[in-house]
Amino acid sequence: MEIYGLLLARYGHRHWWPAETPFEVCVGAILTQNTNWGNVEKAIANLKRDRLLTPGALRDVPLDLLAEAIRPSGFFNVKSVRLKGFVSWLFERFGGSLERMFAGEWGELREELLKVPGIGRETCDSILLYAGEKPSFVVDAYTRRLFAALGLVSEKADYETVRSLFMADLPADPRLYNEYHALIVQHGKEHCRKRPRCTGCPLHVCPSTMLP
DNA sequence: TTCCCGGCTG
DNA sequence: CAGCCAGGAA
Structure with missing residues (x-):
């Protein structure tokens, strides 16, 4: 299963963005x-x-x-x-x-x-x-950290490069982008932190689990 | 690269 | 109480 499916299965729908208007x-x-x-x-x-x-x-x-x-x-x-x-x-x-x-x-x-x-x-x-519910993918520190850890993007790839990678691979669906970014943030808070907490990681592929 | 700043966690 | 965390501009 791909990343999105694994994150959704673990964290469920995040109901973003928490705001009234x-x-x-x-x-x-x-x-x-x-x-x-x-x-x-x-x-x-x-x-x-x-x-x-x-x-x-x-x-x-x-x-x-x-x-x-x-x-x-x-x-x-x-x-x-x-x-x-x-x-x-x-x-x-x-x-x-x-x-x-x-x-x-x-x-x-x-x-x-x-x-x-x-x-x-x-x-x-x-x-x-x-x-605005426009299909414009949001890249943040968690996104970069996670996808660099997965070896899918270089740590020093610029914002537009990372964003383009996501948008080229995903259908232009604002609900999907909404959910995906929210899931990445949740995963970043729980596991893929600056100091990684890899035990229980739903992706089980982060660097410290691959140590000898 | 440095400045802009508060609040939570260990 | 020190350390951590999180974008943008100049």
Whole structure:
């Protein structure tokens, strides 16, 4: 059985992305940069408490209040500017409407989104896939670690190379990409960590199990 | 390569 | 309490 099937059999459906709205997904994708999800949840809860989880509210809130609200997610001075930058771009380009943002051809949207300061490749693909349900595969640290450990990609392959490998091998199905990435993350947390925990690994092929 | 930062785990 | 963890820009 292939990797996806083994991971699905072990971990089951992950029901990603944990958010109430597509806009919440976009905000979460920026807040989770270099930050674990637990901290992002606290920041999101603060934004909801302060009624800031809409494009208009984020556009209008003073920068320092926004920074204070998202403090638990870390790098709050950078991320507050990034959130402001994203929503101001969203307003000037799509009138503040995610529906309009996702309405066109998503390949062009991806190129445009990547030009927004603070939206890198992983954040961009997370927004496309989890907020817009576009079949754009998300590559993260767990993806690289796992597939390098399996010998399927070089450790130093760049983002676009790894993403292209997945997309060339898989049907362009957003539900599949959604599930697959979520499974890779779960597997990364449980087994394929920086310091690998190979006992009980559903793939039983990681480096330390192949030691003499 | 370095800077940007908090919260959880051992 | 030290160590760990997680993207993007310059």
